[in-house]
Amino acid sequence: MPELPEVEVTRLGFADRIAGALIQSVRVGKALRWALAIAPEALAGRTVLRVRRRGKYLLLDLDDGLLLMHLGMSGSLRFLDAAPAPGAHDHFDLVTTHGTLRLNDPRRFGAVVFAADEDAPLARKLLGRLGMEPLDAGFDPDAFHAGLRGRNAAIKQVLLAGDVVVGVGNIYASEALFLAGIRPTLKASRISRPRAMRLHAAVQDVLARAVRRGGSTLRDFADVDGQSGYFQLEASVYGRAGQPCRVCATTIRQIRQGQRTTYFCSNCQKY
Ligand SMILES: [Zn+2]
Numbered sequence: 001m002p003e004l005p006e007v008e009v010t011r012l013g014f015a016d017r018i019a020g021a022l023i024q025s026v027r028v029g030k031a032l033r034w035a036l037a038i039a040p041e042a043l044a045g046r047t048v049l050r051v052r053r054r055g056k057y058l059l060l061d062l063d064d065g066l067l068l069m070h071l072g073m074s075g076s077l078r079f080l081d082a083a084p085a086p087g088a089h090d091h092f093d094l095v096t097t098h099g100t101l102r103l104n105d106p107r108r109f110g111a112v113v114f115a116a117d118e119d120a121p122l123a124r125k126l127l128g129r130l131g132m133e134p135l136d137a138g139f140d141p142d143a144f145h146a147g148l149r150g151r152n153a154a155i156k157q158v159l160l161a162g163d164v165v166v167g168v169g170n171i172y173a174s175e176a177l178f179l180a181g182i183r184p185t186l187k188a189s190r191i192s193r194p195r196a197m198r199l200h201a202a203v204q205d206v207l208a209r210a211v212r213r214g215g216s217t218l219r220d221f222a223d224v225d226g227q228s229g230y231f232q233l234e235a236s237v238y239g240r241a242g243q244p245c246r247v248c249a250t251t252i253r254q255i256r257q258g259q260r261t262t263y264f265c266s267n268c269q270k271y
Helices: 004-018 121-127 141-149 155-161 170-180 193-212
Strands: 023-028 048-054 057-062 066-070 076-080 090-096 099-104 111-115 253-257 260-264
Touching (some): 170 260
Antiparallel strands (some): 253 260
16 A cells, blocks of 8 residues: 555655646546546646645645545556556546646555545545644644643554554554654553654654655555656564564564554563
């Protein structure tokens, strides 16, 4: 599943190229998770001003309205100078004067949705419950700590829930908690201020590193030019059960939390 770093890498891959482009036509293929919510031909003649990201949504600001894009479980976007005929899994084309933005999504859990603005009911439903943006300058350590204080669930679960901070998926949660020296099962409300500060820094660090390296490593990821962004993340704990901790050589353990596997070092993550 594309995580926040892949979505951000995707955004960086075409945002500058599509900015200022005039939409010429829109092709809609098989049904995606949600309907487009506007007649495709009504988008022709509008201009793409910029591409933002909120959580795992890409927001294409138009001169009239916006398009929300989500990659779902298996979606990927490419920006093509000259688009070939669409393949079986190419379910959306935004044809512009600068190139064609094409969504490929074999499992069709992704979506492209039009909204008049971010206050429109559907946009509010999709974006309204998202937590703070971890890669924004406005990601405030004190606000992060305050968000954790109100939650009695295990810190790993609170990170995954996305309503305190967005985009910390399963890999990044395990890695950030290791960096911060925090046991994944600790109740979020019991995390001290110094540890919350360390976790805040660790979340920024793991996500920023993943963006820099072109996305996560654990699946094949094609960026907007179709080049592989696949790389080997030097995971400290994720996927390393039974292997020695890179810091202290204690055997890395795995546990189940919710429906997800968590990896940690019982020596480096005591609290
Ligand atoms: Zn260790």
